[in-house]
Amino acid sequence: MRDFNEMGLPKLLLARVGELGLSEPTPIQAEAVPHAMAGRDVMGLAQTGTGKTYAFGLPLASVMLRDGVRPSRRAVRGLVLAPTRELAKQISESLRELVKGSPLKVGLVVGGAGINGQINRLERGTDLLVATPGRLIDLLDRKAVRLDETRFLVLDEADQMLDMGFIHSLRKIAALLPAQRQTMLFSATMPKLMSELAQSYLKDPVRVQVSPPGKAADKIEQVVHFVDKPAKLGLLIELLDAHRDERALVFGRTKHGSEKIKNQLEKAGFAAESIHGNKSQGQRDRALNAFKSGSTRVLVATDVAARGLDIPEVRHVYNFDLPNVPDNYVHRIGRTARAGADGAAIAFCAPDEMGELKAIQKVMGMPIPVASGEAWEPMEPAKRQSRGGGGGKPAGAGNGNGGQRRRRRRSGGGGGGARRAAA
Known part of the structure; x- marks a missing residue:
């Protein structure tokens, strides 16, 4: 699929895509978005810099805008987990740009920043929350955030999360999520433990791969x-x-x-x-x-x-x-x-x-x-x-x-x- 107009996106998102200067989907977006829009779990394999954020951001924002539902107090509708503060911040900034002008609210919680301010911002509920696993667990322990209404889960750079020892944190977080949810996992490599993680988190996923692991940019x-x-x-x-x-x-x-x-x-x-x-x-x-x-x-x-x-x-x-x-x-x-x-x-x-x-x-x-x-x-x-x-x-x-x-x-x-x- 080589055209955003063919993806069935809401008019607001189509307009934003044009305003952001995106003329056509990247390969990972063209492969992943249609399946995600259809409600399928997705396992995407692609190197960094291939447009993965919008590969999950577009379908999540589309479904949320069409639902027209507002999150309950301290609840999260969609959760995106990333391994590092820098990556989480970049994802949240990209998603905010994507949903600019819409009623959707994007939140960010990472370590190294004041937790009280994050608690206050979570109080009214969040449509899309981008988080690092450690800080999210801190907030869950303080009962500052709820995941019982979370219908969407994204694990970005999942292989690095495993490398950094977040597997136990991921299991703890997953146990608090509803069984009926849509899950997307994006990774640059596919180690054995990643396959086990996919089997535990995803249900009958569609696997999309746009660049082989180990391949660097030609230039x-x-x-x-x-x-x-x-x-x-x-x-x-x-x-x-x-x-x-x-x-x-x-x-x-x-x-x-x-x-x-x-x-x-x-x-x-x-x-x-x-x-x-x-x-x-x-x-x-x-x-x-x-x-x-x-x-x-x-x-x-x-x-x-x-x-x-x-x-x-x-x-x-x-x-x-x-x-x-x-x-x-x-x-x-x-x-x-x-x-x-x-x-x-x-x-x-x-x-x-x-x-x-x-x-x-x-x-x-x-x-x-x-x-x-x-x-x-x-x-x-x-x-x-x-x-x-x-x-x-x-x-x-x-x-x-x-x-x-x-x-x-x-x-x-x-x-x-x-x-x-x-x-």
Whole structure:
């Protein structure tokens, strides 16, 4: 279905779609909306940036507008769960834009923000509530919100919710929902636990898939630098210095490490901000707003920023640390080359990250071109000395590499002018 007019949307929503400049549905919208409008449960598989919010927002708003029912005190008609505060906020903003001018009320509840204000806003009931699982459970425990009238449930970026350990929270929330409801689940990957989750939450769902897991946008130019861990920061500064006027997103693995990278970049003269779990919601909002406005050119983040966030004009994504979960690499680099633009994804690989790199390339189904350095490979550990009762150590013991030395395999992949990582 390639036309919004064919979807049976109310006139108000059709008008809003036109005002928002949407000429035709994205593939996930074209596949999911008709089934959702027919009342079917939907399991959608698609990468971030494919228009999933309106894939569930359009049918939910359509049904609610036609019903003309107002929510009871503290009740919620439709619930959307998202794994992170940033993604929940972005979803709520998109839904508010979609239903602008209608009687529908969109609410947002996330951690890191004052709970009393959220309690007050929930008092009169909410048509569409976007929430993170942890804060919603806090509000349920305080009896500030009711789910007994909730007829629609959406789990967005469900695989990340599982990765972040929200499975018990989801089960607790689901137990409070009516058995007769419509459920939609959207995910970028389909791990085994996701299949079990779908079987528990969805009834005879329609499965729609518009892009295979592990596929990155075609316009992303990917490269990898093989570089020792102590040399990563110097290389990052050198590469960032070549495009100071363009936005760059830098991913670290840990909260402490990401904050350290941000501080070092500031010392090097870059306008940098950071977002991670140790930041308050206000700090995270200010950092994102500064990055979106362009007053900050470099944003350092953990994987909290990898899913769903629509940050315009990000030209460069740096994987300063490779992710432990290979699928997260695809989500990270998906922050660039959005809406048909070009982008670059630059990965740094230290000796102890070769396993992560191989896993990423397996998921991607392709090797990542080498920009500098040479691939690392572990050497066979040296045999123990036999003299003196066998008390000798393996060669390389005590060097922090588990008794192994690392060497570079000459691959010839560096090309002209490529920097070589020091061994």
